Structure formats: C-alpha cells, structure tokens
Amino acid sequence: MSIERLLKAFELEKRVLGAGKLSCPRQVIEAAERALGVRFPPTYRYYLEHIHLNTSTPILGVSVAQDGGLSKYSGVFLTFDARKYEIPLPPKYVLIDQEHGFQHVIDTTQVNSSQQSPVFSWHAEEFLLKYADFDAFYLERVNGAIYSYMIEKADEDEEGLSREEVEAYIQLHHSLGFTETEHEFLRRHWDTLRDQAN
Known part of the structure; x- marks a missing residue:
C-alpha cells in the first residue's frame, strides 16, 4: 500500500x-x-x-x-x-x-x-x-523471520528466550503504528512465543 x-x-x-x-x-x-x-x-x-x-x-x-x-x-x-x-x-x-x-x-x-x-x-x-x-508481503516475511529467530533462540540458545524480549517485540510492533489487520500475524503467534519464553 x-x-x-x-x-x-x-x-x-x-x-x-x-x-x-x-x-x-x-x-x-x-x-x-x-x-x-x-x-x-x-x-x-x-x-x-x-x-x-x-x-x-x-x-x-x-x-x-x-x-x-x-x-x-x-x-x-x-x-x-x-x-x-x-x-x-x-x-x-x-x-x-x-x-x-x-x-x-x-x-x-x-x-x-x-x-x-x-x-x-x-x-x-x-x-x-x-x-x-509488496509491502504487505514484506511485513509478513519480517514477522516470520523474527518469529523463527525467537523460536530458534528459545530452542538452541543457552540463555534462551526471555519473556521481556517477547514483550518488547510485541510493544515495538504496536508502537510502530501498524493497523489491526497488520497485527494479525503477531496475534496468531504471540501466545506461542510467550509459552517458549523463560
């Protein structure tokens, strides 16, 4: 858009x-x-x-x-x-x-x-x-890359994924002013990220 x-x-x-x-x-x-x-x-x-x-x-x-x-x-x-x-x-x-x-x-x-x-x-x-x-496509790819990074960090990193990191990502997403539709990927996955966090 x-x-x-x-x-x-x-x-x-x-x-x-x-x-x-x-x-x-x-x-x-x-x-x-x-x-x-x-x-x-x-x-x-x-x-x-x-x-x-x-x-x-x-x-x-x-x-x-x-x-x-x-x-x-x-x-x-x-x-x-x-x-x-x-x-x-x-x-x-x-x-x-x-x-x-x-x-x-x-x-x-x-x-x-x-x-x-x-x-x-x-x-x-x-x-x-x-x-x-294209920008809608790119936004979903960015969110997907961040999600994969966080899941990988939770699984493989010695320190793991902190709940603070997950909440900071969610807060950043909201602070950038995306529309409700643009938050759809985040809403579908944030519970999984929170469950994976320490």
Missing part, C-alpha cells in the same frame, strides 16, 4: 534482527526491469534500492556486479527459469520468493491507483491472491 508501511516493517526488522546500510544503484534496478521486460511497482523498487541488500528476509532481488552493473547472480533471474517450466510463469510475473512448491510473484499486469501490484502465490495448478501489494 505504501512505502511508509515498508519502512515500518524494515524498522521492525532492524530493531529485532539488525540490518545493514547498503543501497543498490538505480541503474541496476532499471537493468533488471529491462531484462525482465517489466516495470516494478514503487514499493518493490524502493525495497530493492534501500532494503534488499540489508535484510535477512529471503526475498529475491538484485545483486550488484563488481563493475557496478546488474550481477548475473541476481535473484530476479530465477524468473527466467520459472518462465521455462513445463507450465511456465506468465511473462509479466516477477518471482520474488519460493517455498513449498509455490512461487510468490508480483503480477505487474495488475496496477492499482497507487501504481502497486498484487503478490500471488502461484503454482502450476492454482493461483492464490495472498497480498494486495
């Missing part, structure tokens, strides 16, 4: 998981768009420029080559592979994540009044509309 929500999600990630301060040159992003034959929605472009090289969330994006151009190892090029599947990915879809046999894609053929495009879970046999726009 907005770059503002994208920044809130990144702030959440930085405060809990940490993040770097790199940026991706715009010409690299534009080269990726030309290569794929699409125009990225504004929030995904902003994500690629300011967040992707700094995040620990597993979202596909771009990498910068030594000469400052688009690296051939950029995640966006997995879109080309997906276009060659037995049931190919449609040409205006951009692959941004893969999990459990599904590909999460941005459908650049659908553009709303804010120039944003929806994110689908795409499978050879079905389409599932999961997110109205």
Whole structure:
C-alpha cells in the first residue's frame, strides 16, 4: 500500500534482527526491469534500492556486479527459469520468493491507483491472491523471520528466550503504528512465543 508501511516493517526488522546500510544503484534496478521486460511497482523498487541488500528476509532481488552493473547472480533471474517450466510463469510475473512448491510473484499486469501490484502465490495448478501489494508481503516475511529467530533462540540458545524480549517485540510492533489487520500475524503467534519464553 505504501512505502511508509515498508519502512515500518524494515524498522521492525532492524530493531529485532539488525540490518545493514547498503543501497543498490538505480541503474541496476532499471537493468533488471529491462531484462525482465517489466516495470516494478514503487514499493518493490524502493525495497530493492534501500532494503534488499540489508535484510535477512529471503526475498529475491538484485545483486550488484563488481563493475557496478546488474550481477548475473541476481535473484530476479530465477524468473527466467520459472518462465521455462513445463507450465511456465506468465511473462509479466516477477518471482520474488519460493517455498513449498509455490512461487510468490508480483503480477505487474495488475496496477492499482497507487501504481502497486498484487503478490500471488502461484503454482502450476492454482493461483492464490495472498497480498494486495509488496509491502504487505514484506511485513509478513519480517514477522516470520523474527518469529523463527525467537523460536530458534528459545530452542538452541543457552540463555534462551526471555519473556521481556517477547514483550518488547510485541510493544515495538504496536508502537510502530501498524493497523489491526497488520497485527494479525503477531496475534496468531504471540501466545506461542510467550509459552517458549523463560
């Protein structure tokens, strides 16, 4: 819906998981768009420029080559592979994540009044509309990464996960001003986190 929500999600990630301060040159992003034959929605472009090289969330994006151009190892090029599947990915879809046999894609053929495009879970046999726009997708990935980090800390870390850490995460989530809908992931999982805490 907005770059503002994208920044809130990144702030959440930085405060809990940490993040770097790199940026991706715009010409690299534009080269990726030309290569794929699409125009990225504004929030995904902003994500690629300011967040992707700094995040620990597993979202596909771009990498910068030594000469400052688009690296051939950029995640966006997995879109080309997906276009060659037995049931190919449609040409205006951009692959941004893969999990459990599904590909999460941005459908650049659908553009709303804010120039944003929806994110689908795409499978050879079905389409599932999961997110109205990229920033909603990123927020859920950030929350998922934080949840995994905390569960892993509870299971493997010698000191474990403290209840104070869980409450601080919940408080931070609320203090950033997310809507009730955006708190859904947190509400579904906070009891589990509290149960795991010391």
